[in-house]
Amino acid sequence: MKTLTKIILAIFLVSCTSTNTSNKQKIIKELNQCIIELPKQSPLLYTDQLIEGLFDWSNYSVIGLGESAHGAKEFFELKHRIFKYLVENQNFKVLAYEFSFRTSLKINDYVMNGKGTLDSLFAGELWIQDNYQVQDLIKWMHSYNLGKDEIEKVKFVGIDNQLDAFNPERTIDCINKYFPEILSLNSSLVQEILNLDHIRYRKITTEEYKRREEIYLRLISAANSYFKLNNENETLDQKITIRLIESLLRSNEWLYNIYTGKSNNRDKDLTENLLWVKDCNNSKVAIWAHTSHVQNNPNFYGDQLGSIGYYLRDTLKESYLIVSTAFTKGKFKAVMEGSDGDTPPLDCEIIENPLPESINEIFYQAKHKDFFLDVSKIQQSSNLYSYLDTVRPMLGVGDCYAGSIKPHYQSPERQINLLTATNIVFYFSDTHPVRVHERFNTK
Helix, strand or coil, X not given: CHHHHHXXXXXXXXXXXXXXXXXXXXXXXXXXXXXXXXXXXXXXXXXXXXXXXXXXXXXXXXXXXXXXECCEHHHHHHHHHHHHHHHHHHCXXXXXXXXXXXXXXXXXXXXXXXXXXXXXXXXXXXXXXXXXXXXXXXXXXHHHHCCCCHHHCCEEEEEECCCHHHCHHHXXXXXXXXXXXXXXHCHHHHHHHHCCCCCCCCXXXXXXXXXXXXXXXXXXXXXXXXXXXXXXXCCHHXXXXXXXXXXXHHHHHHHHHHHCCCCCXXXXXXXXXXXXXXXXXXXXXXXXXXXXXXXXXXXXXXCCCXXXXXXXXXXXXXXXXXXXXXXXXXXXXXXXXXXXXXXXXXXXXXXXXXXXXXXXXXXXXXXXXXXXXXXXXXXXXXXXXXXXXXXXXXXXXXXXXXXXXXXXXXXXXXXXCHHHHCCEEEEECCCCECCECCCCCCC
8 A cells, every 4th residue: 555655646746837838838838928038248239129019118207227136247238238229219317226325426517517437436336336337337428528518518427325424524525615614614424424433334333323423423414404504495515415314314324223133124125216316307317236126125125124116116106117128147256255354346157047036037938048038018817927925035136146046035125915016127147247446356
């Protein structure tokens, strides 16, 4: 009887596997009917006609442009090309970048007015920005602005402030360029800020966190009092000055929360900053960030705190368009953890097959190696729709690569329902590393 039981069990397992395989084949067949093949060339060479033929880009006030790996050249080139199309054809005027607001001011000064030198703009920043693909983007934005009236120019604005509190004196330097009177009238308060120790927040006490919070709040109050006494109408420079101080305040809070195990409010801050940028410029805005940030994910950090895309979808509804990118195998730049800290940016490569039951598993088996998918075109009655209409892993790599694929599928921000997480997907079967500046000790 034991032998018969084993035989029956074996037949049952084979039957289940066969059914699963058969269903996967149906899913892939349906996927093949939905996708559009992309040309075998650099995305920078995509024509306006191709981009317009893929999707109707009108009627969106904010478009999130995602990259599934910070160090993959194809994603950067695609986002550059789409942004160029949006500027030239859809009246987009602002690129909101996953980058420090304070530091972005000098980048924008080059983009708008040609101040500074292109090669030095991102010196001292992370390789994610300090690479030739981003430099090409900034160069194009500057060239586009030449000879145009102020209202017609495109702007580069950072919407991140997570690390600003490490160097509060740099914020003081920025304020000095806009309103030095505020600093001279509050010299003792400014000195308090300049005298703050350069702590790394890993061992910060609650008392020290509160002390810094109180100092930054006093500076905001002092700036607002100055503006109230000296100006009737709020100017953009005033808004920027207050924003600089608020960035210090938010960074101080974020760093304290991260190192004390409290809630991660980074994407809430990114969203609020984005909406501020949109309101200040009264313009359509494109977001440049990791795919996981721009996607609609209500549980991005694993504790019911959502992504930028989640909060924007809640606020902007259908006027927010989500553009995802995806890959399964390929090369990219990333750092890796070493015994003495992170390595310099390295050329990394994924050669493993996709994780079973992931979104990548079916994308990898599509008939086209590089393709475009409009999620709204998937029939609700299809096996493909059923497969995607649940939370599944989707590969993503940030600035750090773990050396194996599992962590890059299994973290909370990689768990998505594709049908609700994005509007469209650009998939590339083979990626290559971004080219970082020679100042990095690369291998």
